[in-house]
Amino acid sequence: MTASTQQASARQPVRAALAAFIGTMIEWYDFYIYATAAALVFGELYFPSEDRFVSTMASFATFAVGFFARPLGGLIFGHLGDRIGRKKALMTTLMMMGVATVCVGLLPSYAKVGMLAPVLLVLLRVVQGVAVGGEWGGAVLMAGEHAPAGRRNFFASFAQLGSPAGLILSLLAFRSVTSLDKADFLSWGWRLPFLASAALLVVGLMIRLGVNESPEFEKLKDQRRTAKLPVAEVFRSAWGLVLLCIGANTIGIAGVYFTNTFMIAYTTQYVGITRSLILDCLFAVAIIQFLAQPLAAWIAERIGGARFLKCAALAAMLSPYPMFVLVQSGKVVPMVIGIAIAVVCMASFYSVIAGFVSGVFATRVRYxxxxxSYQVCGAVAGGLTPLVGTWLAHRYVGQWWPLAVFYTCLAGVSLVCIIALDARRASHAHDEAAAEALSSH
Incomplete structure (x- = not known):
């Protein structure tokens, strides 16, 4: 191997982490602008009704459709990623997401084409869901499987960092168009963030082309040990672990859509906050999240992933109570502090969970x-959280405690499943050590 080849190979872990970050940032930007539009405009433009509650619920239902499509994307691209390679699967998901997002920006409203408009919106949302369903696992693995020994959690966290970065971009995009008067915003302003995705798509594809295939997958492929039917093998040998990982991901997924998507609708409809004010608050919180996640991954690398995740989940269980007290003030600084408390706890958990979960499964079926695990959790916890939150806010008008209890329960599910996963890993390690001791005698 030449010196230049060795140098290029040494740069691959950093390049893979960067590509995972940029790619997931673009994917989540596309996903979040849909979420923001669902909270602000889709109800009025695509599901008009005299009752604003009905329009909002219908709009969030299309948002949920994307989550229900995510397990399908996970199955399709998980199979392809385990069979033909992580890189090819990721190039495809990025292209699908970008094209679908631009098409949403070009979609005519209900007033112009009637029922065809919401039908097409739902179909495009399904494509988005399939794409992001296949994206996450591949991005985590490309970063984690390129990582130096013992640093999987930290490198995999760069895929997770794409989420707050995508959120920051989406909030910037919508903040720039919400300053328009309402007629212009509803007519064409909201479309601009979707159309801007075309430029991001080109950037993402160029970056990903420069990353080699996962070395762990290449080794399996060279040894002809890739799984023929990886999903079937997962269900046959690791279904219990899959269920625990579904539960473990809960607060990392549901918390994002509670503190962002649902919080926009809650504060504008029940607290009397303007759209621009809550978007400004969420933008400030997203920056805090972006800074907190790498720090969380660094701390977890030093104290242990399982221990860190337990502490983060416990903190997340307590966090909604100060958040709602401060949000009720309607003032910028208390609102930012309140939402940031919950988001930092949730984001710290989210940063580390990807690397932790990926280390649970064998390479041949890991994608x-x-x-x-992640996408089934996304379909249930992510897709339903804004709907459940909206229903609770409507059912208990003027009372925030049912919403706080709901959030605590979400974090509690993650805590219980992390404890169970850690116990299973410890038991498995003990059994392997005992078997090795026996064989040495």
Missing amino acids: SAISL
């Missing part, structure tokens, strides 16, 4: 297993 399928972690994609299935």
Whole structure:
């Protein structure tokens, strides 16, 4: 191997982490602008009704459709990623997401084409869901499987960092168009963030082309040990681990859509906050999240992933109570502090969970297993959280405690499942050590 080849090979872990970050940032930007539009405009433009509650629920239902499509994406691209390679699967998901997002920006409203408008919106949302369903697992693995020994959690966290970065971009995009008067915003202003995705798509594809295939997958492929039906193998040998990983991901996924998507609708409809004010608050919180996640991954690398995740989940269980007290003030600084308390706890958990979960499964079925775990959780916890939150806010008008209890329960599910996963890993390690001791005698 030449010196230049060795140098290029040494740069691959950093390049893979950067590509995971940029790619997931673009994917989540596309996903979040849909979420923001669902909270602000889709109800009025695509599901008009005299009752604003009905329009909002219908709009969030299309948002949920994307989550229900995510397990399908996880199955399809998990299979392809475990069979033909992580890189090819990721190039495809990025292209699908970018094209679908631009098409949403070009979609005519209900007033112009009637029922065809919401039908097409739902179909494009399904494509988005399939794309992001296949994206996450591959991005985590490309970063984690390129990582130096013992640093999987930290490098995999760069894929997770794409989420707050995408959120920051989406909030910037919508903040720039919400300053328009309402007629212009509803007519064409809201479309601009979607159309801007075309430029991001080109950037993402160029960056990903420069990353080699996962070395762990290449080794399996060279040894002809890739799984023929990875999903079937996962269900046959690791379904219990999949269920625990579904539960473990809960607060990392549901918390994002509670503190962002649902919080926009809650504060504008029940607290009397303007759209621009809550978007400004969420933008400040997103920057805090972006800074907190790498720090969380660094701390977890030093104290242990399982221990860190337990502490983060416990903190997340307590965090909604100060958040709602401060949000009720309607003032910028208390609102930012309140939402940031919950988001930092949730984001710290989210930063580390990807690397932790990916280390649970064998390489030959890893893409399928972690994609299935994450995306099924996304379909249930992520897709339903804004709907459940909206229903609770409507049912208990003027009372925030049912919403706080709901958030605590979400974090509690993650805590219980992390404890169970850690116990299973410890038991498995003990059994392997005992078997090795026996064989040495």
